[in-house]
Ligand SMILES: Nc1ncnc2c1ncn2[C@@H]1O[C@H](COP(=O)(O)OP(=O)(O)O)[C@@H](O)[C@H]1O
């Protein structure tokens with residue numbers, strides 16, 4: 001087995017060596033992580049690090065030009081990477097659901113929100129029209145949309161971004177999925193609403209005891225809501241650990257850089273104590289590097305970093321990191 | 334460190350944040366019926382001055398053309414005296430000064446009369462009402478063909494974009510797009526009436542056949558197929574290309590991905606989410622084409638000796654029967670305006686975002 005936190009009980013989702021490519025360009029490489037029941041796993045990383053592709057691959061909704069070039073995604077006794085279309089349709093929306101980053105464009109403008117929610121329960125649970133409508137109202141109430149009996153007949157353009165995202169959440173949890181993928185669910189929202197939406201997601205995760213993959217580029221979100229953090233950089237996992245240890249003692253220079261650049265978790269820093277240090281350089285073209293993809297931007301990089309991709313190694317209780325320079329490797333289990 | 338982020342916001346109602354829930358039932362809570370009514374009222378009021386301007390313009394344009402009905406009638410009879418001409422002109426008010434004629438025409442119009450046709454020797458209104466149903470059926474039938482075939486072809490093209498069905502249909506639509514309607518009409522007659530003998534080449538029903546009920550219906554349908562197809566083919570091409578573009582654009586939208594994420598089948602995603610949105614631009618264009626189809630009807634009705642308004646207009650021009658021509662033109666503009674109103678209503682119904690415009 002590859003390096004990664006090992007758990008006795010078999011996980012709900014077990015992603016092994018997932019590789020996603022556009023033609024010959026690999027955008028996600030050998031990504032492994034797992035999600036247990038009722039657990040929140042945060043995937044963090046700068047924009048362009050392959051977080052959305054990972055989520056879309058789990059739903060098998062990758063853009064037409066992308067393909068799963070390798071790896072397995074074990075979920076409820078199946079491999080999501082290879083199951084056929086009918087099987088996939090049975091899982092989507094019922095056992096595994098996804099919320100997207102852009103609530104403004106993710107709802108169909110010509111259908112009422114009620115109709116769009118009802119569509120899922122009609123499809124998977126065969127409810128009648130009126131029963132599906134009642135269910136839609138209940139769900140709207142559950143995601144705390146005010147006055148749901150009236151809102152149910154509204155069209156999306158009447159709703160604010162926050163309300164639309166709640167509708168998306170209602171749709172996603174309508175059939176009580178085992179796994180929910182939330183791709184930057186609050187990035188497009190007003191700061192004041194972000195916490196409400198995350199709170200809502202967290203409550204639903206607990207009530208439905210579903211696994212939650214919370215994709216974000218905001219480390220601040222992670223501390224409060226995640227059980228485990230997967231840090232991605234340029235398509236690879238560079239560190240995985242529970243949030244507490246990550247914040248206290250990042251074991252990869254990229255994680256440290258993210259922390260330093262984050263106003264809320266960067267070691268007592270805030271907007272007031274001067275400008276935040278940015279990670280120099282950018283993520284572009286890092287994917288094709290021969291060695292560590294972070295090496296060109298890394299303050300600790302040494303010559304050997306550019307020669308070979310550093311492997312993920314166990315660096316403590318329940319955590320792995322892919323930097324041999326800042327870690328003295330413990331033997332992998 | 335984590336605590337301060339959310340605790341203050343917990344359980345606070347969402348209202349008061351940026352969401353725009355209107356407390357007052359203002360224009361925001363417009364129902365579909367209200368939206369449709371609103372578009373109807375706005376269009377109806379705008380139509381009256383438009384029609385008036387069209388009538389006056391047409392009137393002067395026709396007066397600019399040389400000759401009048403009396404000339405043609407005299408020419409046909411072969412031996413007309415000055416005296417007879419004068420009598421004819423006086424009878425039909427053609428001897429009045431132009432403004433006087435306009436005044437008389439508008440006066441008649443105000444009372445719902447479109448004047449009298451010297452050639453057909455009957456009121457223009459009756460003449461037009463006799464022909465109108467034929468033209469409306471023909472137009473309705475060909476528009477339905479155009480939309481149905483266009484949507485089908487366009488969807489097939491979009492779903493196979495870049496592959497051979499798309500290529501073949503693209504060439505085909507380009508062909509239909511560029512070939513003139515009368516030529517297509519003649520070729521269809523050559524093929525289906527003369528060579529194959531499957532369909533009649535003209536008229537609107539078999540004369541004096543004594544058919545009734547269903548037989549009559551089938552007979553009329555058979556007569557309508559070729560002219561309707563001739564009229565439709567150009568628009569099939571237009572709608573197919575438009576549908577292709579619209580479907581391809583809509584298919585890329587985020588909400589289509591959302592629909593797929595629900596586990597819907599490709600068909601359900603296509604019909605409920607993609608096509609419904611792709612229909613919006615197609616309806617707009619279809620409405621704009623009603624005028625063009627009416628124009629095309631003149632040609633097609635002539636080629637197929639279809640006893641409709643188009644042929645009436647054509648004959649009226651040949652005979653300088655300007656009252657009839659004016660009537661047909663007036664009715665055409667009313668038809669186009671009506672069609673636009675219907676399209677606006679359709680759009681208000683299809684697209685909930687159209688409400689305050
Ligand atoms: N449709 C696409 N076509 C080509 N490249 C893409 C497409 N979508 C994503 N990519 C590339 O894949 C990489 C990862 O994208 P993504 O998963 O969206 O990043 P993230 O969600 O972490 O911001 C990016 O470098 C992006 O350029």
Ligand SMILES: [Mg+2]
Pocket residue numbers: 048051052053101183184
């Ligand atoms: Mg993304």
